[in-house]
Amino acid sequence: MRLAPLIAFIPLVFSPCASAEDAVRYIVHFVDTDAARAARMMPAANDARADTPRHLRSLAAGGELFHVPGGDPSRLAGLPGVAAVEEDLLLTATAVVDPLWKRQWYMHDPKVGVDAEVAWRHTRGAGAVVAVLDTGITAxxxxxxxxxxxxxxxxxxxxxxxxxxxxxxxTDEGDWRDAGDCRSTRVATSSWHGSHVAGIVAARSGNRPGIVGLAPEAKLLPVRVLGHCGGRLSDVADAIVWASGGTVRGVPRLERRADVINLSLGGPGACGITFTRAIEQARGRGTVVVAAAGNDGAKASTNVPANCPGVVTVAGLARDGSMAWYSNHGERVTLSALGGTLRERGADDIVSTVDAGKRGRERPIFAYYAGTSMAAPQVAALVALMRSADPAIGVDDVTRQLIDNARPLPGACPKGCGAGLMDAGATVDAVVEDRARR
Ligand SMILES: [Ca+2]
Ligand SMILES: [Ca+2]
Ligand SMILES: [Ca+2]
Known part of the structure; x- marks a missing residue:
């Protein structure tokens, strides 16, 4: 079982986020109260030209606030008795800024974005737990x-x-490969795939510099199942049982099961008894299982665990909202999410958290990856938002709401992308309404 390794590794350079808007308000300080009083009278009735500064109010700490049409403060500076002119700067709350937010187009693009901010009016995932079964986690x-x-x-x-x-x-120990490893001649650097997936789900909000996950107040349960050359079905199945609160011999049982398990992994094959039972048990305990459809450009029904009964299977869309060329598709797909275009321009892919190390861990950075691996965790994060909004919502109702509230696909997908594009805003709205009705 190998993870879907479609990645465009383009480390980011940060740019300052400056506002280009012209300042149109100024605070003027005068040498004495007479000069201030005279200035407060402007504009004089016979001098009310369109570009004349207009007095707004006197400030409690001293100074007179003016609105300046066109933003040119020179007329203020020329008033009698002026001591100083300062801009009425527009300040923003630095504590809630994630500077890469603008690059997270999949969250807020008017056409294809998942409407994260609409969902966040209700919840940011507090109280929910998302298990990420993947390559592990990095600092x-x-x-x-x-x-x-x-x-x-x-x-x-x-x-x-x-x-x-x-x-x-x-901890992710790296999945780099030398030539000849894993029955392949290909050399590969470590992907830090699990960290990328985890960041999409629940990267912190408000720290800088950085991104924000779709469910930033949910908790991540990092479960390592993939190592060098991938991971075994037997380990993944045990991890599904454990993360959903079941018993695995030799492993301390979880106090609190995950609300949702994300499986951004797979391989060719039918869904056998082992996975079928593990997923059935997880669902029986109330844990939703989400899987990437796979990146083979084939039918999702040929890829396990995407083809397992009860799994929410997620296809990947390109930046324009059509099916991504790499994505698996067909009747087995439940719904779609944005996985990135995977062309040369990384900015049309999904930005998230990785490590800079080519083999072992070195330092935290951000990078653009593409694949159904990036689409699935958006759905898993949405499930966390749904469970946060309504902790009692059952596994089948989660699936039904995801399908009923998916948006018609903005682009083409003749081969089958399920119910459409996941819509975090509409889905959480519907869950909140349903809960109010009970
Ligand atoms: Ca070990
Ligand atoms: Ca270990
Ligand atoms: Ca952040």
Whole structure:
């Protein structure tokens, strides 16, 4: 079982976010009260030209506030008795700024965005838990305070690269490959795939610099199931049982099951008994299971676990809202989310959290990746928002609401993209309304 490794690795350069809007208000300080009083009378009745500064009010701490049409303060500076002119600067709350927000087009684009801010009027995911079964997790400022203690289910010590089998530390040890590894001649640097997926779900809000996840107040449960060359179905199945609150021999049981499990992984094959049972058990305990459709450009029904009964299967859309060329598709797809275009221009892909290390961990950075791996965690995050808005909503109602409130696809998908584009705003609105009716 290998993860979907479609990635465009383009580390970001940060740019300052400056406002270009002209200042049109100025505060003028005068040498004495007579000069101030005279200025407060302007404009004189016979001098009310369109570009004349207009007095708005006197400030409590001294100074007279003027509106200046066109933004040119020279007429104020020329008034009798002026001591100083200062701009009435527009200040913003720095504490809630995530400077890469503008690059997170999939959250807010008017045509294809998921309407994150509409959903956030109700909830940002507080109280919900999202399990990310993936390559593990790396240290990143975007994860500070976001992580629950997870687990490392990779039972093969060589693949795990941490010197032993299963353990309580889900840190990503890197999945780099040398030529000849994994029955492939390809060389690959570490993907830090699990961190990228986790950031899409619940990167912190308000720290800088950075992105924000779709459910920034939800908690992440990092569960490592993929190592060097991928991961085994047996480990993934055990991890599904554990993350949903079930019992796995030798692993301490979770106190609080995950509301949703994200599986941005897969491989060719039918859904066998092992996965079928693990997913059935998870659903029975109230955990929603979301899986990426896969990046083979094939039918999702040929990819496991996307083809398993009860799974919410997510296809990937390009920047224009049509099916991405790499995405799996067809009747097995439940709905679609934005996975990125995967062309040369990385800005049309999905930006999230990774590590800079080519092999081992070095330092936290941000990068654009594309794939159904990036689409699925948006749906998982939306499930967290739904559970936060209505903790009692059942697994089947979650699926029904996702489908009923998906938006018609903005672009073409003749091969089948399920119910349409996930819509966080409409879906959370519907869940809140339903809850109020009960
Ligand atoms: Ca280990
Ligand atoms: Ca470990
Ligand atoms: Ca952030």
């Amino acid at each position: 990143h400022p975007e994860f500070d305070g976001q992580l629950l203690p997870g687990y490392d289910f990779v039972s093969d010590a060589a693949a795990a690269r941490d010197g032993d089998g299963r353990d309580a530390d889900p």
